[in-house]
Amino acid sequence: MGDEAMLVVNDVHKSFGHVGALRGVSADIAKGELISFLGPSGCGKTTLMRIICGLTKPDAGEIILEGRVINDVPPDRRGIQMCFQNYALFPHLTVAGNISYGLQVHKWKKDKIKARVEELLHLVQLEGLGDRRIDEISGGQQQRVALARALALAPKVLLLDEPLSNLDANLRVHMRATLREIQRKVNITTIFVTHDQVEAMTISDRLVVMNQGAVEQVGSPVEIYEKPRNEFVAKFIGYVNMLQGVVKDTSDASRSAVIDTELGESEIALGDSRLSRGEKIYVIIRPEAIRLDIRKSTGPMNSFAGSIRSVMYAGSTVKYTVDVGGKDLIVDEYDPTTHGIRRMGERVVAEIPRNVHILRADSRTPVLT
Ligand SMILES: Nc1ncnc2c1ncn2[C@@H]1O[C@H](COP(=O)(O)OP(=O)(O)OP(=O)(O)O)[C@@H](O)[C@H]1O
Ligand SMILES: [Mg+2]
Incomplete structure (x- = not known):
């Protein structure tokens, strides 16, 4: 991707005691791209996302955003927004209250907040539901609230860690398409984490296949499926x-x-x-x-x-x-x-x-x- 790279992960290492969670991970993510990191449970996906957004410090290596090393930039100043698997929505707040939370923290004016929330509700197709409480909406709708909240401050990069794993099979397939549509519309650089191969293949521009804290292969879904570099990738992506x-x-x-x-x-x-x-x-x-x-x-x-x-x-x-x-x-x-x-x-x-x-x-x- 060269100069166009929005985000560069450069030789990142991280150990927890004796566990080498990341053993030299590198990747370039282009502007507007949806790239999926996938690999078996425990291979280091969440650890890498936490390092990218600044919640965890790497032992070595760099995170570079738009050409600038951001290792020492605190999470809330990075312009990188992470969306967690369990959504971490505030149950006592309304849909609008959840979406506007970050805007209020950033002291946005009331009428600006109102307009932005309306815009986001429209984007995630939840118009008219702003006043509902979180426990009064469905799982798929909660997923969209989490997405709207993550997009509220127009981050440069969106990190989605297993965003669809709480949904049942049918809704999951539907939400994949919705997510991809919204991602394209906003043209936001997105890193998607999953251990579902089909999910990763269907929604991504490129895939990064990880195993035991290292990258096995990076490529388009077709490249990864048709020309796996090694036995691990061949067997991980479908049956061979x-x-x-x-x-x-x-x-x-x-x-x-x-x-x-x-x-x-x-x-x-x-x-x-x-x-x-x-x-x-x-x-x-x-x-x-x-x-x-x-x-x-x-x-x-x-x-x-x-x-x-x-x-x-x-x-x-x-x-x-x-x-x-x-x-x-x-x-x-x-x-x-x-x-x-x-x-x-x-x-x-x-x-x-x-x-x-x-x-x-x-x-x-x-x-x-
Ligand atoms: N805070 C921590 N303390 C100790 N070990 C940790 C910590 N966080 C992660 N690990 C270990 O690091 C490795 C990578 O964990 P990580 O959560 O990044 O995996 P993952 O790929 O996200 O897995 P999953 O698909 O199950 O979510 C695992 O062996 C895990 O047990
Ligand atoms: Mg994880």
């Missing part, structure tokens, strides 16, 4: 089938390689990657990329005979476990009303695509394509 393999042959002319995999020989497209004969790799295949067929005979390459070992029906998808010569493949098929649902024990042929993602087997980290 990982096939062990050895490169049997490569062809420069057709930019392809033949891999001896656990299932048998597969031909794969090489793209920009370089493989040499004898190299050990992992072939990464998403469940929706494998096709099932009931043909009796297998093709010459990339199709393998197996049988259905388990069936999980989920409405728009059916998830199958397919036993191919002792190796389980997870396969998703869409639109079961058209294709029908396969039976347990049914013989199938599983087709592996030519375009797959590859990881080197030694460290399981460096990416090849």
